[in-house]
Amino acid sequence: MSATAPPLAPAAAPPALxxxxxxAVITGSMLLIGIDVTVVNxxxxxxxxxLDMSSTASSWVLNAYTLAFGGLLLLxxxxxxxxxxxxxxxxxIAVFTLASLLAGLAPWAWWLIAARILQGVGGALVGPSTMALIxxxxxxxxxxxxxxxxxxxxxGGATVGLILGGMLTELASWRWVFLINVPLGAVLVLLARRVVPEPPRPVVKARPKFDVAGALTGTGGIAALVYACIRAGDTxxxxxxxxAGLIAAAVLLPAFLLVERTAEQPITPLRLAVRGxxxxxxxxxxxxxxxxxxxxFFLGQYFQDAHGFSPVKAGLAFLPLMVGQFTMARLSPMIVRRxxxxxxxxxxxxxxxxxxxxLSQLDAADAYASAVxxxxxxxxxxxxxxxxxxTTLGLSGVAPHESGAASGLLQTTQWISGTVGLAVWVTVFAHATHDAAPGEGPEHILTHGVATAFGAAAICAALTFLAALTLFRKKR
Structure with missing residues (x-):
């Protein structure tokens, strides 16, 4: 293995004035990124x-952002x-804001899709840096x-995106789901340099070398996997x-691991994923x-297609999810201390x-208050x-000069797992609707598929519970 020039200890980070x-600036940027995951739904x-888009083109308005964002997080x-x-x-933030402007002004479908890719690129630069800055x-x-x-x-960003997307579309225009990011992004760019301190970078004795091979194989492999899962969900x-996407991922991701084992300054130190x-x-x-x-994904379809909710009403139906999540996230530091x-x-x-x-027991005739x-x-x-x-536990043992790579790995894990999981749930949904009893109405068929998909997701959540129990084990 090649020798790595050890970083010298950096100076203490300057305190934020x-x-x-x-x-607010750091979390506000991630709110913008999170909103744009769902705002177009x-x-x-x-x-x-x-824009006279085909069904394939319209699906890529959603998927282009997912592909670029998920594929570039490690980088x-x-x-x-x-x-x-x-x-x-x-x-x-600047790239994301420019891309939002281009998306809001899009005259053609290809222009909108290209702007969504650029939004994903900007988001992938912002995402890991936010946690590293915190x-x-x-x-x-x-x-x-x-x-x-x-x-x-x-x-809460994804839920806010649904609510905001529905309101802006009904009250103004679909273009404002993108244009609203422009003034907000501009304010964040202006404030970031003034109020967020730049973390010191470690001084190394040797000249830094960028891991080009790791960047290409890692980004290419993750992008191929994300694309394959998106494609599987659509077909x-x-x-x-x-x-083809799965084969490309099966080739590139092992190659990425081999490259990272020998790289002097790897894009992702593999020890972060196996120790600590x-x-x-x-x-x-x-x-x-x-x-x-x-x-x-599935409740949005259930609200609109099975119960006829308007876009605004469908978005507002998710408010209990956001309130519960926000409230408990604010209480979690006190709980952890105890x-x-x-x-x-x-x-x-x-x-x-x-x-x-x-939710796996849903029926088309169920009322929102009693069933959802x-x-x-x-x-x-x-x-x-x-x-x-x-998140706090995961980053607590990471060296400061590797917090960006660690944040990228953590967010990549979240994004890739969610994308793969959704592709699996969509497959379960498709099989359930295909096997539905003949003669059932479309609302009943849809609800049967949604409930079956939630049943599969519940099994995954139960596995999460079992995995979380391992956190009780003391670190050796």
């Missing part, structure tokens, strides 16, 4: 009509470690509180392009993400399991109380 405002029919984390996290953070700016209890705010805002696992605090939380975090991705991270992680996974199991409201509160509360402690 206004830590509250610094945290309820606006898509209007976009399709305005974004390493770029922050190598060239400055604040610099990459600001650059990412780790370097805050310490001790202040860091736990900052991560709880981050988790609350990030978790099936036997589709030619799906298989981060390695302990990757499995439960990944399983949790896979289970959670089912909720927004009982440690393993208890809230395990209880949160149990609440999610109960909520998803409850309580499960949404349980699932949101579970996510809020579990994710922040696991």
């Amino acid at each position: 206004r830590p509250g405002l610094a945290l 309820l606006a898509l029919p209007d976009m399709r009509a305005a 974004g984390g390493r770029l922050g470690d190598a060239f400055g996290r604040l610099r990459m953070f600001v650059a990412g 780790v370097s700016t805050f310490e001790g209890p202040a860091r736990a509180r900052a991560i709880s705010w981050y988790s609350a805002v990030l978790g 099936n696992w036997g589709d030619g392009r799906t298989v 605090t981060l390695a302990r939380v990757l499995v439960p975090v990944g399983l949790y993400s896979a289970a959670m991705f089912s909720v927004l 009982v440690g991270p393993a208890w809230p992680a395990s209880v949160g996974a149990a609440l999610c399991t109960i909520g998803l199991t409850w 409201l309580v499960p949404l509160v349980l699932i949101g509360s579970g996510a809020g109380v579990a994710m922040s402690p696991m």
Whole structure:
């Protein structure tokens, strides 16, 4: 193995002059990124009509962002470690804001899809840097509180996106689901340089070398896997392009691991994934993400297609999920101080399991208040109380100069697991609707498929609970 020039200890990070405002800028950026995961869902029919898009093109308005964001997270984390996290953070917001402007002005479908890819690139630069900036700016209890705010805002972003997308589409135009990001992004860019301190980078004796081979194989392999899962959700696992994506991922990802073992300055130090605090939380975090991705996707269809909810009403129906998640995320630092991270992680996974199991009993005739409201509160509360402690525990043992790479690995695990999980749940949904009893109405067939998919996701949540129990084991 090649020798690595050891980094010298960096100087202490300069304290934020206004830590509250610094945290608002950091979490505000992730709110924008999280919103854009779902903001187009309820606006898509209007976009399709305005730009005369085919069903394939309209699906890529959603998928282009997912592909670029998920595929580039590891690279974004390493770029922050190598060239400055604040610099990459600001650059990412600027790219995302420009892309939002281009998307809002799109005259053609290909233009909109290209802008969504550019949004994903900007998001991948911002994502890992946000958590790395929190780790370097805050310490001790202040860091736990900052991560709880981050988790609350990030978790609520997807729900806010549904509500905002529905309201803007009905009250203004689908173009405003993108254009609203422009003034907000501009303000964040202006404030970031003023209130967020730049973490010091370690001084190395040798000239830094960028891991080009690792960047190409890692980014290519993850992008191929994300594409294959998206394609499988749209078609099936036997589709030619799906298989080609899986084969490419099966070649590139092992190549990435081989490259990282010998690289002088790897894009992702592999020890982060196999030893230390981060390695302990990757499995439960990944399983949790896979289970959670089912909720927004399938309930959105259930609300609109089985119950005829308008876009605004469908978005507002998710409010109990957001309230539960936000409330428990804010309480989680106090809970962790009293009982440690393993208890809230395990209880949160149990609440999610109960909520998803409850939703697996859905019927087309069920009322929202009796069949959906309580499960949404349980699932949101579970996510809020579990994710922040696991994130805090995962990053607690990471060296400051590797926090960007560690954050990129953690977010990549969440994103890839969620994408793979959703593709599996969509496959379960497709089989369930295909096997539905003949003569059933479309609402009953849809609801049967949704309930069956939630049943599969509940099994995944139960596995999350079992994985979270391992956090009770003391680190050796």
